[in-house]
Amino acid sequence: MKTDFQTIILKLQEFWSLQGCVILQPYDAEVGAGTFHPATTLKALGPKSWRAAYVQPSRRPGDGRYGENPNRLYRHHQYQVILKPSPIDVQDIYLESLRHIGLDPILHDVRFVEDDWESPTLGAAGLGWEVWAGGQEVTQFTYFQQVGGFPCNPVSAELTYGLERLIMTLQGIENVYDLTWNDPNGPSPMTYGDVAQQMEREFSAFSFEYLDAPMIFRHFEDAESMCTLLIHKQLVLPAYEHCLKASHLFNLLDARGVLSVTERANFIGRVRALARQCCELWMENSHG
Amino acid sequence: MAEWLFEILSEEIPSRMQKGAMEQLKTLAETHLQEAGLSFTQVRTFVTPRRLTLVVDDLPLQTADRLEEKKGPRLDAPQTAIDGFLKTVGITRDECEVLDTPKGKFLCVTKKERGQPTQEILPRIAVSILESFRWPKSMRWGDLSVSWVRPLRGFVNVFEGNVVPFSYAGLIASNTTQGHRFLAPKTFTVTNFQDYAEKLRRHFVILDWQERRNLIQQGILDVAKDLKPLEDEALLDEVTGLVEWPVSLKGKVDAHFMNLPREVITTPMRVHQRYFPLLDSSENLAPFFGVIANVETPDHGRTIVTGNERVLRARLADAQFFWKQDQKLPLDHFNVSLKTRLFHQQLGSLFEKVERLVKLSSKIAQKVGADSSVVTRAALLCKADLASQMVNEFPELQGIMGRYYAQNQGESPETARAIEEHYWPKVSGGAIPDATPSLILAMADRLDTLIGFFAIGISPTGSKDPFALRRAGLGLIALSLNSYFSLPMTELLSWAYDGYPWSELSPSLLKNKEEAISDVWKFLLERFKFFLRDGQGSPYDHVDAVIGVAHTNPTFLDLVLRVKTLDQLMDGKDGQNLLTAYKRASNILKIEEEKDKKHYEGQVSADHLTSSEEKALFANLSEKSPLIQEFIAKGNFVQAVQDLATLRPFVDQFFDKVIVNTEEVPLRQNRLHLLAFLRKTLHQVADFSKLEG
Numbered sequence: 009m010k011t012d013f014q015t016i017i018l019k020l021q022e023f024w025s026l027q028g029c030v031i032l033q034p035y036d037a038e039v040g041a042g043t044f045h046p047a048t049t050l051k052a053l054g055p056k057s058w059r060a061a062y063v064q065p066s067r068r069p070g071d072g073r074y075g076e077n078p079n080r081l082y083r084h085h086q087y088q089v090i091l092k093p094s095p096i097d098v099q100d101i102y103l104e105s106l107r108h109i110g111l112d113p114i115l116h117d118v119r120f121v122e123d124d125w126e127s128p129t130l131g132a133a134g135l136g137w138e139v140w141a142g143g144q145e146v147t148q149f150t151y152f153q154q155v156g157g158f159p160c161n162p163v164s165a166e167l168t169y170g171l172e173r174l175i176m177t178l179q180g181i182e183n184v185y186d187l188t189w190n191d192p193n194g195p196s197p198m199t200y201g202d203v204a205q206q207m208e209r210e211f212s213a214f215s216f217e218y219l220d221a222p223m224i225f226r227h228f229e230d231a232e233s234m235c236t237l238l239i240h241k242q243l244v245l246p247a248y249e250h251c252l253k254a255s256h257l258f259n260l261l262d263a264r265g266v267l268s269v270t271e272r273a274n275f276i277g278r279v280r281a282l283a284r285q286c287c288e289l290w291m292e293n294s295h296g
Numbered sequence: 297m298a299e300w301l302f303e304i305l306s307e308e309i310p311s312r313m314q315k316g317a318m319e320q321l322k323t324l325a326e327t328h329l330q331e332a333g334l335s336f337t338q339v340r341t342f343v344t345p346r347r348l349t350l351v352v353d354d355l356p357l358q359t360a361d362r363l364e365e366k367k368g369p370r371l372d373a374p375q376t377a378i379d380g381f382l383k384t385v386g387i388t389r390d391e392c393e394v395l396d397t398p399k400g401k402f403l404c405v406t407k408k409e410r411g412q413p414t415q416e417i418l419p420r421i422a423v424s425i426l427e428s429f430r431w432p433k434s435m436r437w438g439d440l441s442v443s444w445v446r447p448l449r450g451f452v453n454v455f456e457g458n459v460v461p462f463s464y465a466g467l468i469a470s471n472t473t474q475g476h477r478f479l480a481p482k483t484f485t486v487t488n489f490q491d492y493a494e495k496l497r498r499h500f501v502i503l504d505w506q507e508r509r510n511l512i513q514q515g516i517l518d519v520a521k522d523l524k525p526l527e528d529e530a531l532l533d534e535v536t537g538l539v540e541w542p543v544s545l546k547g548k549v550d551a552h553f554m555n556l557p558r559e560v561i562t563t564p565m566r567v568h569q570r571y572f573p574l575l576d577s578s579e580n581l582a583p584f585f586g587v588i589a590n591v592e593t594p595d596h597g598r599t600i601v602t603g604n605e606r607v608l609r610a611r612l613a614d615a616q617f618f619w620k621q622d623q624k625l626p627l628d629h630f631n632v633s634l635k636t637r638l639f640h641q642q643l644g645s646l647f648e649k650v651e652r653l654v655k656l657s658s659k660i661a662q663k664v665g666a667d668s669s670v671v672t673r674a675a676l677l678c679k680a681d682l683a684s685q686m687v688n689e690f691p692e693l694q695g696i697m698g699r700y701y702a703q704n705q706g707e708s709p710e711t712a713r714a715i716e717e718h719y720w721p722k723v724s725g726g727a728i729p730d731a732t733p734s735l736i737l738a739m740a741d742r743l744d745t746l747i748g749f750f751a752i753g754i755s756p757t758g759s760k761d762p763f764a765l766r767r768a769g770l771g772l773i774a775l776s777l778n779s780y781f782s783l784p785m786t787e788l789l790s791w792a793y794d795g796y797p798w799s800e801l802s803p804s805l806l807k808n809k810e811e812a813i814s815d816v817w818k819f820l821l822e823r824f825k826f827f828l829r830d831g832q833g834s835p836y837d838h839v840d841a842v843i844g845v846a847h848t849n850p851t852f853l854d855l856v857l858r859v860k861t862l863d864q865l866m867d868g869k870d871g872q873n874l875l876t877a878y879k880r881a882s883n884i885l886k887i888e889e890e891k892d893k894k895h896y897e898g899q900v901s902a903d904h905l906t907s908s909e910e911k912a913l914f915a916n917l918s919e920k921s922p923l924i925q926e927f928i929a930k931g932n933f934v935q936a937v938q939d940l941a942t943l944r945p946f947v948d949q950f951f952d953k954v955i956v957n958t959e960e961v962p963l964r965q966n967r968l969h970l971l972a973f974l975r976k977t978l979h980q981v982a983d984f985s986k987l988e989g
Binding site for chain 2: 043077093094095096100113114115116117118119120121122124134135136137142144145151153161162163165177180182215236268
């Protein structure tokens with residue numbers, strides 16, 4: 009069975025498509041995780057049913073390692089699934105998806121290990137597990153209990169596959185840059201390194217060395233004001249996008265190491281306030 | 297007599313909650329059965345990651361009949377009232393009995409409440425258990441309004457071999473359940489507990505927690521062969537809650553990681569991966585680990601071992617990188633980063649705390665005559681590793697990395713050791729350091745934390761203790777009981793208070809020194825009660841009694857010795873009799889002092905002693921009282937209590953033979969003084985009024 013990066017993504021798309029999910033594209037702004045995509049954060053609120061799945065490139069500036077660490081990435085890829093309300097057999101469906109991509113739960117000793125999820129910037133929290141395959145965490149499995157400070161009713165199940173880790177387990181390799189991205193026996197085989205290593209090098213240098221902190225502080229302020237203005241204008245989606253921008257700018261400042269502990273808490277609070285207002289607006293207009 | 301089997305099948309229950317859940321299920325079942333009037337011989341509960349099971353033996357098939365008497369209106373009540381009563385109870389006037397009472401004649405009916413079949417009661421009990429169960433953290437799922445630790449997936453509810461259905465959370469109870477999630481996913485039916493447990497085993501589930509734990513322990517020993525696992529009970533418990541079918545495997549650690557410090561290798565193994573580190577015969581870490589899988593696989597675990605080895609390699613590669621990075625600059629350098637890390641918003645940065653610790657620990661060192669250069673150096677470096685990459689990644693290694701880094705840069709062994717040990721005791725009841733510099737620094741750290749938070753009005757309330765002040769308090773008490781030095785707490789707290797630059801910090805609320813110290817001291821005494829109850833089993837009232845008479849500035853060592861001797865005294869007949877005597881004496885005194893509007897101090901006049909018993913008591917009190925006082929002052933509580941115990945026969949005889957409230961006023965007053973003398977003597981050892989007997 010083929011285990012290259014893009015085949016696994018295609019198989020997951022196929023699998024979740026058959027589960028009735030809307031297959032979406034990644035959100036086209038920098039985010040730290042698939043959860044931040046409005047298709048998860050906002051759609052998890054309100055009464056309406058919703059099923060979606062998508063790949064989300066996720067930026068964690070603090071994890072940048074100049075393309076030199078075999079496991080840590082400035083930008084990794086998550087495969088995100090949201091099922092609302094959570095189906096009673098969601099665990100079984102999830103395990104079926106693993107079999108579909110060629111990961112035998114018995115052979116890899118798949119386990120559900122307690123791990124409650126929390127996003128302080130989104131004011132979101134849920135209970136669930138990290139799913140282990142051969143001791144490696146390959147998925148975060150969460151039942152959303154609240155988002156933006158609002159209780160979720162009905163409750164959504166969120167499945168976040170860490171694609172790099174998952175596929176490294178499938179391919180049995182130790183260095184992310186050795187992952188085969190497309191068919192290794194095809195006419196133009198590419199590895200993960202071929203596709204992504206330059207980005208890792210350059211963005212690490214950007215965020216650790218050349219990032220202009222005062223400028224990013226200004227950008228943060230701008231994003232924050234824009235978000236607030238848009239909330240007043242009742243434009244929830246653009247407002248939320250500026251909340252996402254603020255969140256990413258905060259991540260950049262955090263990675264640059266220019267925030268003291270108090271400032272850090274303060275910035276998280278400011279992003280959370282924006283997220284809460286966006287969620288509130290979303291709820292008021294019952295878009296859910 | 298019949299058996300009730302109730303299984304709650306759910307998605308994976310967090311390991312740390314499983315044992316508590318097992319106990320709670322037992323208690324809830326017992327309570328509900330008793331409330332329903334159902335007798336039983338035994339209640340057993342079981343837990344695995346996916347199920348909570350209850351089995352009750354020897355329940356009756358139905359509850360006993362109950363007679364209930366319903367009283368109606370008086371015979372001469374208005375007809376409407378009588379009709380109303382007859383209607384409610386559903387009988388005619390002729391079927392009514394008449395109850396003759398002192399208040400008149402009343403209509404009455406005795407209704408027989410028929411016993412209920414047990415199988416009708418059990419579903420109600422099952423639902424009540426589900427509704428009243430309390431998890432440390434619970435959740436909702438789907439569009440249901442119920443909550444549980446994770447989503448519920450099914451119920452087995454079988455009584456006497458038959459299904460007793462009920463529905464809850466959209467699920468209907470049946471006699472069907474599932475075995476192992478992967479190895480035997482098909483459902484099967486059960487008829488009773490024995491059948492259930494056997495079938496589970498055939499479906500790859502070991503139901504009994506202790507059995508699984510034993511299997512894991514043995515399994516690790518088996519794969520370890522000539523090696524042995526590092527002792528770790530908590531890890532064994534945790535892993536027991538992660539598997540239904542434990543299978544032990546052995547993995548390898550790459551040789552080039554083995555030069556890392558032992559804790560750096562074992563922390564990711566134990567904490568992150570739940571592996572069992574293995575030791576060789578000379579107690580050195582071997583390049584292997586044991587791991588417990590939840591499955592038997594066609595490749596005999598090869599994929600699992602390879603996967604786990606790969607994960608460990610990645611983690612150790614990180615650790616190796618941090619080990620090198622962290623040591624590129626001297627440890628002192630990390631203190632720079634501590635300047636921007638807050639200890640608490642109103643109490644300054646971690647570096648400022650370090651500066652206070654340097655001064656405070658040096659002061660304590662001088663007081664106890666220890667080498668203050670070691671202590672101050674250790675204090676300066678004790679928090680530095682918090683800014684290291686290794687501790688950032690593995691917070692469990694705080695202190696430990698500090699010790700290694702200090703050793704490697706040539707600090708003295710005592711300094712390095714104090715850096716690690718100033719975090720001890722790590723858990724309640726954990727080891728305290730056995731070196732003076734470590735002890736001093738550990739105490740200084742907690743003194744600084746406690747006085748700081750209490751001074752700005754932050755103290756634990758109810759279940760809220762975000763700064764772990766209770767743990768700090770208990771730690772400080774344990775440290776105070778070391779075998780090297782013993783210092784009065786209030787003086788230390790005063791130094792700690794003075795160490796803060798309060799005018800610079802200008803917190804929004806600041807207690808003055810006396811108030812802050814008194815608050816911490818009261819808090820510590822409360823902790824002290826817990827400490828002694830859990831440690832040496834001293835009842836709270838003994839601690840209260842000792843604290844009641846302790847001089848103003850006692851050390852904890854002093855208090856512990858006093859409580860211990862009081863424990864011994866009260867264990868025996870001497871103590872109990874003295875307490876009875878004390879209570880009689882103080883009761884009499886209380887009443888008579890009120891009557892006489894005067895306080896009896898104990899000035900006995902020998903001339904007014906008439907009976908031989910009171911003479912004997914007075915003679916003995918006069919002899920022993922000063923001796924007891926002297927022993928107490930010298931800290932010889934054992935001797936003081938022994939002397940106190942010798943008074944007992946004289947006290948007993950006095951109360952047997954002597955009447956205090958005699959008609960003759962001078963005699964009566966003198967006897968009251970004698971009682972007051974007894975009270976005073978007893979109070980030298982403990983405040984007996986606080987004792988519950």
